[in-house]
Amino acid sequence: MIVFPNAKINIGLNVVELRSDGYHNLETVFYPIKIHDALEVVLSDELRFTSSGNFLPGNAADNLCLKAYHLIKKEHDLPPVNIHLHKNIPIGAGLGGGSADAGFFIKLLNEVCEIGLSTETMQNYARQLGADCAFFIGNKPVFAFEKGDRFEEIQLDLAAYYLVLVMPPIHVSTAEAYGGVKPVRSESDLRSALKLPVEEWKALVENNFERSVFEHHPQIKAVKEALYQQGAIYAAMSGSGASVFGIFNKKPDLQKFEQANQVFYDV
Known part of the structure; x- marks a missing residue:
């Protein structure tokens, strides 16, 4: 059985405070986009994980899909499965690609192995794997808070606009x-700001990571500025970077971006 884990963008990201457990409390909106990986899970005689597409750094044994399998197996009698991941979502882009794979894997494993997990139970498993993994269980726009793993539904639909994502050849680590x-509490309420017309977001909806990331990687800042020059009504870095998305009223001409960056249209 095959599924297609999709990426997400962060619309606004406020780093509110440092927690006692070393994490940070956040306020952000997760919004699913169309860029996706492909993930296949089939019953097998032994547990296997293989991948193709974009190179996956690190040890394959540390992949979140395998970690999710072993986590669930502690409480359920799982059969061995063959997992294949075709990686298309850029890595180190602030798009939650690894978290998407983990969240979709939990849902797919639940179906293939007929475990019968509830949505809440799947989210609780996902929270143990990463702060934004649980988002991909529901995979709908949400206002996320605390570590980014607690959600409130938010009415946000950008289908009337044209979204473009630009990924410079830069990797920005979370660390x-x-x-x-x-960390600082925002003076404006993100949920209220996003109820305003998109044209008004530029002055109100910020990503707190941009200041320091742009300082160390001016190429990412240049991408955001160029998107505005090309007519974006809102542009921002997603998550902790390095990708930048732009919201347009119509399809822009970004051919010059394609020479030095990955450009994803109509995401």
Whole structure:
């Protein structure tokens, strides 16, 4: 059985405070986009994990799909499965690609192995794997808070607009991004700001990571500025970077971006 884990963008991201457990409390909106991986799970005689597409750094044994399998197996009698992941979502882009794979894997494993897990139970498993993994169980726009793993539904639909994602050839690690940010409570309410017309977001909806990431990687800042020059009504870095998305009223001409960056149209 095959599913297609999709990425997400962060619309607004406020790093509110440092927690006692070393994590940070956040306020952000997760919004699913069309860029996706492909994930296959079939019953097998032994547990296997293989991948194709974009290179996956690190040890394959540390992949979140395998971690999810072993986590669930502690409480359920799972048969061995063959897992194949075709990686298309850019890595180190702030798009939650690894978390998407983990969340979709939990849902797929639940179906293939007929475990009967509830949505809430699947979300609780996902929370143990990463702060934004649980989002991909529901996979609908949400206002996320605390570590980014607690959600409130939010009415947000950008279907009337044209979304473009630009990925510079830069990897921004989560550790690097958090190392340069200073937690502070936002003066504006993100949920209220996103109820306003998109044209008004530029002055109100911020990503706190941008200041330090742009300082160390001016190429990412240049992408955001160029998107505005090309007519974006809102543009921002997603998550901790390095991808930048733009919201347009119509399809822009971004051919010059394609020479040095990955460009994803109509996401």
